[in-house]
Amino acid sequence: MARHSILDSLDDTLRRETLEKARVMQFPPGQILFSAGQHCQGLPLVLGGRVKVQMTGVSGHSIVLYRMDADDICTLSIGCLMTGRAYRAEAVVEEAAEAVMIPRGVFDRLMDQSAGFRLGIMESYGRRLDDLMLLVEEVAFRRMDKRLEEWLLGRAKRGPVVITHQELAVELGTAREVVSRLLKELERRDMVRLSRGRIELTGLIA
Amino acid sequence: MARHSILDSLDDTLRRETLEKARVMQFPPGQILFSAGQHCQGLPLVLGGRVKVQMTGVSGHSIVLYRMDADDICTLSIGCLMTGRAYRAEAVVEEAAEAVMIPRGVFDRLMDQSAGFRLGIMESYGRRLDDLMLLVEEVAFRRMDKRLEEWLLGRAKRGPVVITHQELAVELGTAREVVSRLLKELERRDMVRLSRGRIELTGLIA
DNA sequence: GGTTGAATGTGACTTTATCACTGAAGTCGC
DNA sequence: GCGACTTCAGTGATAAAGTCACATTCAACC
Structure with a gap:
């Protein structure tokens, strides 16, 4: 059963419809969820496990940007989903993970019809932005x-x-x-x- | 007259109502739009001028994170607006700027009723996230x-x-x-x- | 047990950061 | 116009971090 707090914010009808169209997927350690240059197929809501998101610069060096675990939303996917741009980073499963993949159409519908869903998405975005700002400071000065x-x-x-x-x-x-x-x-x-x-x-x- | 592409995505009624409740404000160079620790009063849509967003680390060092100019949305404010957290960075006007300030209630209503507005917000978020990821790479490796x-x-x-x-x-x-x-x-x-x-x-x- | 590949150790050197100053260029008051 | 003051810039000394090149060690697998 898919347990993710953002789904709790939906009313019963919307949640049932969402779960009908969304697929719960399993990812073994080491699996690449997505990599740079790929296009987004749907929004992953992480149910469990751990996934690291890292990017490789032009220099060929890589750095881990952040991690996702239970109850997280793959923020990067939202942008790619809505604007059609390709991923710029790579997501690698560290601990066997489980995620609900929300297809684009369903995502649009949820954004349209659920204020709670919107809040969850915005919260996730804000947190990620904060994470990255702190990372910039960390890398630059510490x-x-x-x-x-x-x-x-x-x-x-x-x-x-x-x-x-x-x-x-x-x-x-x-x-x-x-x-x-x-x-x-x-x-x-x-x-x-x-x-x-x-x-x-x-x-x-x- | 307030010209911002995200307002173009609204239907006439919604746009009129928005402009009634939103205030267009002028900011002279040097003015601080917001600083770390403050709480967000509304979402600024930048009409013109230039604003830099920078943060100061625990070390006391500062770094410029990104800039906003005509047709930009203050992405940082969205997160603060929706979650009630304080700003972590500071925005300083570089070139005399003009912005429409969208109050929280109006923002919620726009998110609720306009798919175009939502897309604009998401696009802005995605771009900012990209900017910051590139900055991390730049600072870390170049x-x-x-x-x-x-x-x-x-x-x-x-x-x-x-x-x-x-x-x-x-x-x-x-x-x-x-x-x-x-x-x-x-x-x-x-x-x-x-x-x-x-x-x-x-x-x-x- | 020997071979192989990945992981680690290290010297030499360059780049960047920090600290502690000095000096130079503008600004203001008179 | 002339000091007094402030801000801005230059620089030596030293420490931290990054780069390059190569040596060594360890674990796994024939």
């Missing part, structure tokens, strides 16, 4: 060592972080060598223990 | 000297660029000293001629 430590702390809820230095570099929008060196420095200070594809936080609990 | 040259070229349509190094640093999200040094280097290579608050492009026409 020190890489702090950003790295913060990222690790945010990920180390329980157990070691399983990630390669290269992937971590994409998370932060920097080079692999920079990540390697900063991590080695953290290891020297006994903040982390490093092994291949794996970072264990030891002293970094603050 | 070289400062190239970005500076590009910025200057984009501004030097006719005549010299009137700007201080400090302001230019905010445009690019870097430090004033960095801008000064890069400009001096350009001057050594006879690409520009520098004077106080003014940059003349000489060899930089490419």
Whole structure:
């Protein structure tokens, strides 16, 4: 059963009609939801799992822009859906995800007939814009060592972080060598223990 | 008379009603349209002039996020209007600007009753999101000297660029000293001629 | 057990950021 | 017209981050 808070804002008739025309889809880890240059087929409402959205610049470097998880809306798709432009970023499933795909026609109808749906869409847009503004500030002004430590702390809820230095570099929008060196420095200070594809936080609990 | 393409998408009745309740306002250069922490009073539709939107990070550094000019919609205001959150950025008038301020109630009504209005709003949102994604990439990966040259070229349509190094640093999200040094280097290579608050492009026409 | 490919380590060097100043150019009051 | 003041610009020293080139290590798979 499709559980997404934006669907709760619909009245019964509209919700039933929506669910009739929308498809619930499953995406295994590693699957590409969409990639740069593609055109949008429908609006994904994320029911569960985790998807990262990243873009690759002209330089060939990539950076993770944001993540989507349960109850999120794929904001990028809205713009592509309504204006017909192609995606500029790429979405990669990290944890097996489930999403309802709302076809264009249904989306238009929902926007037309449900104030709650509109609010949900606008809220999602606003949040994304905020996220990106904060990211700009972060990338432009914050020190890489702090950003790295913060990222690790945010990920180390329980157990070691399983990630390669290269992937971590994409998370932060920097080079692999920079990540390697900063991590080695953290290891020297006994903040982390490093092994291949794996970072264990030891002293970094603050 | 208020000319904005999104108003053209409205039928006569709706447009008349909107213009009755909306106020056309004038903003002189230097005026702050809104600043971080403030709450949104209405949605500005920009009729003319130029407004820059910039944010200041925790570090105290600022960076210009994007600009609005004729026929633009203040995307940031939409999110603040609908969710009640405060602005996170600041808008400063660069060239005397004129805007129609759409009050919240009218905005809701337009979203409800006009598909064209909705499309315009969504288009604006999508474009802004794109702008910010490109900015992230630019800040994260492109070289400062190239970005500076590009910025200057984009501004030097006719005549010299009137700007201080400090302001230019905010445009690019870097430090004033960095801008000064890069400009001096350009001057050594006879690409520009520098004077106080003014940059003349000489060899930089490419 | 040896080969292979991915992941990591590191030196050398360039670019960018930061700090701490100095000097130069405008502005204002008289 | 002349100081006093303020804003703007220049620069050396040093630290942080990015780039390039290559060495090493690890894990997986014949």
